Every structure is written in structure tokens, then in C-alpha cells.
Amino acid sequence: MTLDPDALRVLEIGRAAGGEPFENGSVAAARAAYDASFPTQQGEHEPVAATAQQEIDGLNGPVAIRIHRGIGAPRTGARAVLYLHGGGWVVGNLSSHDEICRWLANLGNAVVVCPDYRLAPEHKFPAGLEDCAAALRFMAENAGELGIDPAAISVAGDSAGGNLAAVLALLARDGLAPPLAAQILIYPNTDARQTADSYRRFGDGFGLTAATMAWFRDHYVRKPDDISDWRVSPLLASSLAGAAPAFVAVAGHDILADEGAAYAERLRAEGVPMVLREWPGQIHGFVSMGRHILAARQAVSEAAAWLKLQTPAQAD
Numbered sequence: 001m002t003l004d005p006d007a008l009r010v011l012e013i014g015r016a017a018g019g020e021p022f023e024n025g026s027v028a029a030a031r032a033a034y035d036a037s038f039p040t041q042q043g044e045h046e047p048v049a050a051t052a053q054q055e056i057d058g059l060n061g062p063v064a065i066r067i068h069r070g071i072g073a074p075r076t077g078a079r080a081v082l083y084l085h086g087g088g089w090v091v092g093n094l095s096s097h098d099e100i101c102r103w104l105a106n107l108g109n110a111v112v113v114c115p116d117y118r119l120a121p122e123h124k125f126p127a128g129l130e131d132c133a134a135a136l137r138f139m140a141e142n143a144g145e146l147g148i149d150p151a152a153i154s155v156a157g158d159s160a161g162g163n164l165a166a167v168l169a170l171l172a173r174d175g176l177a178p179p180l181a182a183q184i185l186i187y188p189n190t191d192a193r194q195t196a197d198s199y200r201r202f203g204d205g206f207g208l209t210a211a212t213m214a215w216f217r218d219h220y221v222r223k224p225d226d227i228s229d230w231r232v233s234p235l236l237a238s239s240l241a242g243a244a245p246a247f248v249a250v251a252g253h254d255i256l257a258d259e260g261a262a263y264a265e266r267l268r269a270e271g272v273p274m275v276l277r278e279w280p281g282q283i284h285g286f287v288s289m290g291r292h293i294l295a296a297r298q299a300v301s302e303a304a305a306w307l308k309l310q311t312p313a314q315a316d
Contacts, residue, residue, distance in 0.1 A: 003253055004281030006293040011207060011283065023215035027090060027121060034091040042099040043290035048106060049073060058134040060127065064116040065135055066094045067146070070105030079311040080111040080148035082136050086159030088216030089120045089128055097158070099290050103297055104156065107304035111148050113139055121219040125226055132164050133177050140178035152311040154182040154244070158287055159256070160216070162188025166234040166263065173242045180244040182310040184303045186287055187251050188260050190235040192217050192227045196258035206253045208284040213255060235263050245273035247306045249299055252280035275306055
């Protein structure tokens with residue numbers, strides 16, 4: 001399968017812009033470059049019914065969250081989604097994935113909560129995961145105030161956020177986090193060993209490179225043994241059975257393609273209701289590139305339609 005023309009254009013824009021790979025510079029430089037790039041990739045942010053921002057209590061201090069109430073979401077008993085942004089556990093913030101959160105809120109008639117979880121290397125594993133778990137607990141414990149149905153809370157995320165979402169879904173299954181109705185994993189990182197064949201096929205020239213992914217991972221983990229911890233590599237969990245129903249999206253020209261598909265296959269084999277949606281011509285991060293890639297909103301639309309089937313609400 002050849003690259004989608006939209007994805008090819010994004011890669012050409014990136015090459016023309018130049019810039020050093022993240023791993024060739026400092027974390028501060030990587031964050032500055034990323035913060036400068038994402039506004040040029042996202043489209044115009046569509047309006048939602050309401051937006052609020054506040055701080056919640058985390059295990060190690062306050063965590064900022066942004067809350068979007070989608071158009072069509074009921075005032076009470078709405079479905080809700082905890083959205084965990086990507087960025088290799090090192091970059092990204094409340095604004096970097098705001099386009100996706102707004103789409104998901106409107107298309108899903110949902111309340112979407114995005115936490116500004118702590119980033120590595122200042123805060124290594126499991127700090128960010130703990131902040132995401134705190135946000136999930138906040139949603140469950142304050143469902144009435146938020147106007148959401150505590151039985152219709154789902155988790156979603158892309159890339160490193162997909163990793164955190166998959167881990168939260170397993171913690172919820174085990175009673176270590178509030179229960180979840182569904183999980184949406186967008187090109188998730190599920191195996192920090194980084195040995196899948198897609199690392200060879202797409203390791204350079206397709207946006208996210210194998211070298212950059214290794215740089216991200218090495219900033220995230222505390223020690224080499226963390227790589228095999230299922231909370232870093234959920235594909236290595238002893239069992240996925242009993243996890244919330246899953247929607248897994250995979251980009252065909254992505255170093256994470258094989259581990260995303262492998263995670264989906266394990267979910268299916270272990271009895272978890274699962275939909276795997278593959279975009280063969282797309283690159284890693286395409287859902288965050290709505291300004292240039294038409295399939296970005298289409299992917300979120302499919303995920304939102306699936307979510308509405310998992311969590312029927314009075315707005316439907």
C-alpha cells in the first residue's frame with residue numbers, strides 16, 4: 001500500500017521545514033519545536049458546548065485538566081471520555097491534542113477530560129500514569145458535578161497516550177482504578193522493547209523514527225527492567241482478558257503498526273470485544289494532523305460512532 005497523498009504532503013512539509021531530530025538536542029528544545037509545530041498541523045478548533053479548566057489532586061500535587069462538553073451532550077448522565085495525549089511521555093500538553101478532544105466531544109455527544117499529566121524525564125514512569133489514574137478517579141467521584149454517567153466513562157489516547165490508556169484499562173479491570181465502559185487506542189505504544197518488524201520497515205522517513213522512539217522510551221523508564229513491566233509494555237501483560245471493549249486504530253506506515261495490531265489480536269483472542277481499524281496509507285500521528293489529512297477527522301468519527309454503541313445515552 002502506498003502512502004496516502006495527504007500523508008505524503010505532511011512528510012514533504014516536514015522535510016522542507018528542516019529541524020533537528022529530537023534526539024539530537026535537549027528535552028527543552030524538543031518541547032519548543034513540538035509546541036511550534038502542532039498549531040500548523042491541527043485545523044481550526046471547532047466550537048464545543050462548553051470548556052472549563054481546573055486543577056485536581058494528584059498523588060504528588062495538583063494536575064491541571066481541561067473539560068470539553070460536546071454539542072449534544074446532555075446536562076446530566078452524559079457519556080464521558082478521559083483523553084490522554086500522545087507525545088512520547090516527553091512532549092505534549094493540554095493544547096497539543098485539543099482538536100481531537102473537541103471532535104470526540106462533539107461527535108460522541110460526550111464530556112471529554114484531558115489531563116496535563118507529568119512528563120519525563122523530570123517525572124519518569126509511573127508519574128504520568130499516576131496522574132492519569134487520578135484524573136479517572138476524579139471523574140468517577142465527581143460524576144454528578146460533571147454531569148456524566150459514572151457507568152459510561154471510557155478512556156482514550158494516542159501513541160504514548162494510547163499506552164497509558166491501555167494500562168489504565170487493565171488497572172480498571174483489576175479493580176485498581178475506577179471501572180471503564182470502553183477504551184479507544186489510537187496507534188498505541190504497547191511494547192517498549194521496540195523489536196517489532198515495523199521498526200525496520202518504517203524506522204526512518206515516515207515521521208516518527210525508531211531513533212526518536214528510543215529517545216522517548218529511555219527518558220520515560222527509570223531503569224532497563226521497566227521496559228518489560230506490563231505497565232510500560234501492556235503487550236507483555238500476562239492476560240488481557242476482562243478488559244473493557246476496545247477500538248484500536250493503526251496507521252499502516254508507522255513504526256508502532258505491528259505492536260498495535262498485535263495488541264488488538266491479543267484482545268480478540270482473549271475474549272475482549274474489539275474493533276481493529278487500519279489506515280494502510282497513513283503515518284504515525286495522522287489523527288493530530290487535521291489541517292492536512294482528511295482521514296484524521298474520519299478516524300475520530302469512526303471511534304466516536306463505536307463509542308456511542310458501547311455507551312448508549314439519553315442524547316442518542
